[in-house]
Amino acid sequence: MRSPKTISLLQHEIREGVLFLLPAMVLIFGITLFPILFTFVLSFTDTPLSNPSPQNFVGLSNYLSFLRSTQFWQAIWRTLYFTVVSVGVELLLGLGIALLIHARPPGWAFLRTSLIIPWAVPTIVNGALWRWIYNADYGALNGLLYSLGIIDKYRPWLTEPMRALNLVIVADIWHSVPFIALILQAALATLPLELDEAAAVDGANAWQRFWLIRLPLLRPAILVALVIRTVEAFRVFDIIYVITQGGPAFGTVTISYLTYLESFSYGHLGSGAALSFLITLFTLAMALIYVRLLYRPEVQG
Template sequence: MVTVASAKKKADPLPPVKRRRGSERQGRLAFWLLLPAAVTVFGVIIYPMFRTLLVSLFQVDSALATDTPFVGLDNYLRMLASPAFWASLGRTLYFTLVSTAIELVLGLAVAGLLNAKLKARWLFRTIVVIPWAIPTIVNAAMWKGIYNAQYGALNALLQQWGIITDYKVWLGDPTLALNMVIVADVWKTVPLVAFFLLAGLTSIPTELYEAAKLDRARWPRIFRSIVLPMLVPSISIVLVLRTVEAFKVFDIIYAMTRGGPVNGTTTVTYYAYQTAFSDQNFGVGSALSYIIVVIILALSAIYLRMLRKSEMSLL
């Protein structure tokens, strides 16, 4: 008869000392494997965050400044009282709302086309992803050439179609320049949105479409009653990601317009860059950076709350 002790001994052939040594070796191995990543995260993210927070509490007017008096929250109050800050914030909100809305509508249309049963559908999906694969700086340089007032392709095309008679300076007007930057950003980002929504479309059960066909429901009703409710989680994720990315837009602004003309494309992140590095006012620039972080956290919290509500409504 097999006793309980002998059964445990057979089930656990290694003695406790060897098991403990093996777990210690695994723990040390895990520590050394994770150490480079931890050092990188600390050096690239955590330390700069705390350093920026510390600098935002002092008056630092130069990279070589030795006299940096403590000013507390004065840098934050100075930014909140600045008309230039509120103007840049307004342009940023306009950029975020318009670009995100257009990307969502176009992305949904492209996702519907990619989800259709077409020949060589894999080829269309490959072609669509190309704009997203292009680096942002390359994308900005390409569109800057398209908008060029002397040899740009946009002017030549519109003149051939008879829409305009003279070449137009697309990046010469503050309002028009901001909208042209939005077009360039939308062209690059629509594929990402489309593939997010495509994942949601492919997860919709085909039985729902078949039941709708039996009820002789037309496509507008199918879209409103089946497709849109089932895409709410995917749309919410897209809204969170694109709102955060669009709000902190910098690279395409820097490459295309450098904030001009007449600060017409100066978004809040580019304004923080100008304040800190062009004006050498690192204290105020650091405070502005943390104001941006607070705004992004607030927007993310709102969207995440909406996402939770949408998920609860589908359960």
């Protein structure tokens, strides 16, 4: 049985604990929760950017007007295409590079270090870089293809919607492959060698060892890289802002770009907030799918 003294000590500790936690809670509420709740409230109003306190409740009409607009669905489609292609290619290339480094060919340390460079370049700088590379009249891409004899005269690259989207994807891949490669390479380095060796003794060939042993063991690392990159790719904005400004003919307007236009260029804070929440729903759904597909308990630890 507890004495009254212990209880008061316990209460004291709780009180102290709460006191110590309070600043952190205030910060988290102020920086994370409050803006989310505020945005949620805004998304049901027609608040203009010029007077950003919630007003004029309009119910679901912001959401409904987007769900009914072709511009919204085209942007969603483009964003999905961007995400699937860029993350897919990044994963394959990243895995290949990770395996290559892991095999420690001559110069692997140099390779691993230089791999950081594209990732270390800020996205805005990366965008400016590729904008120059793709330039029709003095870009490096034209220069390269021309001097290799692949094209007979300089051509414009960013003037067709679908091609522009693909070229923006290439720029994004160049930037993000290193991230996936480094995560997977780090994961590879921690895998227990015994399993691999045992399988080799049992006569498994290199492909079988990769497919049946290493890949399943890499699954948690792949999941982490995929979730981070998918969410990032789904919210892609800056690289498009720099390379194409959403053009040509809205061909590279992704859902985040649409949100930017809606909120800041057109000044519709309410519908911009609704778009942000739609993006959140989509990313949440994708994260859940990943967890279902890849996060199997038996491969943990």
